[in-house]
Amino acid sequence: MSDIVLKVANVSKRFGGLQALSEVGVTIKRGQVYGLIGPNGAGKTTFFNVLTGLYTPDGGTFELAGKPYTPSAVHEVAKAGIARTFQNIRLFAEMTALENVMVGRHVRTSSNLFGAILRTPSFKREEKEIKERAQELLEYVGVAKYADYKARTLSYGDQRRLEIARALATDPQLIALDEPAAGMNATEKVQLRELIDRIRNDNRTILLIEHDVKLVMGLCDHVTVLDYGKQLSVGTPAQVQNDPKVIEAYLGTGGN
Numbered sequence: 001m002s003d004i005v006l007k008v009a010n011v012s013k014r015f016g017g018l019q020a021l022s023e024v025g026v027t028i029k030r031g032q033v034y035g036l037i038g039p040n041g042a043g044k045t046t047f048f049n050v051l052t053g054l055y056t057p058d059g060g061t062f063e064l065a066g067k068p069y070t071p072s073a074v075h076e077v078a079k080a081g082i083a084r085t086f087q088n089i090r091l092f093a094e095m096t097a098l099e100n101v102m103v104g105r106h107v108r109t110s111s112n113l114f115g116a117i118l119r120t121p122s123f124k125r126e127e128k129e130i131k132e133r134a135q136e137l138l139e140y141v142g143v144a145k146y147a148d149y150k151a152r153t154l155s156y157g158d159q160r161r162l163e164i165a166r167a168l169a170t171d172p173q174l175i176a177l178d179e180p181a182a183g184m185n186a187t188e189k190v191q192l193r194e195l196i197d198r199i200r201n202d203n204r205t206i207l208l209i210e211h212d213v214k215l216v217m218g219l220c221d222h223v224t225v226l227d228y229g230k231q232l233s234v235g236t237p238a239q240v241q242n243d244p245k246v247i248e249a250y251l252g253t254g255g256n
C-alpha cells in the first residue's frame with residue numbers, strides 16, 4: 001500500500017477575474033492529520049471543492065493512494081475514497097441521525113434499485129448490516145442517543161459530529177473536514193479534538209481546514225498555509241508558526 005494517500009499538484013482555479021487557487025499542491029501521508037489554514041477567502045474551501053468534484057479545476061494533477069484520479073463527479077470521488085464535511089453543515093435535515101449515516105454507507109454497498117424495490121433477501125441482509133454499522137458510527141462520534149431524532153433537532157456541535165459519522169460511513173482513505181470546530185463552544189472543541197485524534201489512531205488520514213490556530217497546531221502533523229490562493233508556507237506546525245510570511249499574513253488581515 002502506498003505510503004502517500006493524497007498527492008495533489010499545481011491546482012489552479014479561477015472565478016472570473018479572481019484567481020482563487022494558484023498552483024496549489026499537498027502531499028499527505030497515511031495516518032497524518034494535515035492542516036490547511038489561511039485567512040478567510042484564502043481558497044481553502046475552494047481547494048476542497050475541487051478535490052471532491054464540486055468545482056472543475058483549471059489545471060492540476062491528482063493521485064489517490066498512488067493511482068491517478070480525476071475528481072469529476074461527487075459520487076465517484078466518494079467511491080474513490082475521499083469523504084468530506086462542509087463548512088456549512090449539509091445534512092438531510094428531515095431524516096434521522098441514523099438515516100443520515102446510512103446514506104453515507106450506501107456508497108460502499110452493492111444493492112441495486114431492483115433489490116431495493118423487490119426487497120430481496122440479499123437487500124434486506126445488506127440493509128441490516130448498513131444499519132448496524134451506522135449505529136456503531138453514531139456511538140463512535142458520540143451521538144448515539146439521538147439516532148432516531150431528526151438531524152435538524154440536534155445541537156450544532158452534534159450535527160457537526162453527525163456529519164463526520166456520515167463521512168466515515170463511506171470508509172474513506174481520506175476524510176476532509178472543512179472547519180469542523182466552527183461555532184463550537186470550548187467543551188465541544190475539546191471533544192472534537194479527541195474525536196479527530198481517535199480517527200487518526202484508527203489509522204485514517206485527515207485533511208483539516210481550521211480557523212482555530214490552537215486546534216491546528218495541537219493536532220496537525222503537517223500544515224499548508226494559503227493566502228490569496230497561493231501557498232505561503234508548508235511545514236510542521238512549529239515551522240509555519242515561525243515563518244515571518246505567515247505571521248505577516250495573519251497580522252496583516254487581522255485573522256487569528
Ligand SMILES: Nc1ncnc2c1ncn2[C@@H]1O[C@H](COP(=O)(O)OP(=O)(O)O)[C@@H](O)[C@H]1O
Nearest residue numbers: 015018020038039040041042043044045046047
Ligand atoms: N463559486 C464561486 N464563485 C465565485 N467566487 C468564489 C466561489 N467560491 C469561492 N469564491 C471566491 O474564492 C475565494 C476563496 O474562497 P474560499 O475558498 O471559500 O476561501 P476560504 O475557504 O479560505 O475562506 C474568495 O474570494 C471567494 O469569494
Ligand SMILES: [Mg+2]
Nearest residue numbers: 044045046087
Ligand atoms: Mg472556507
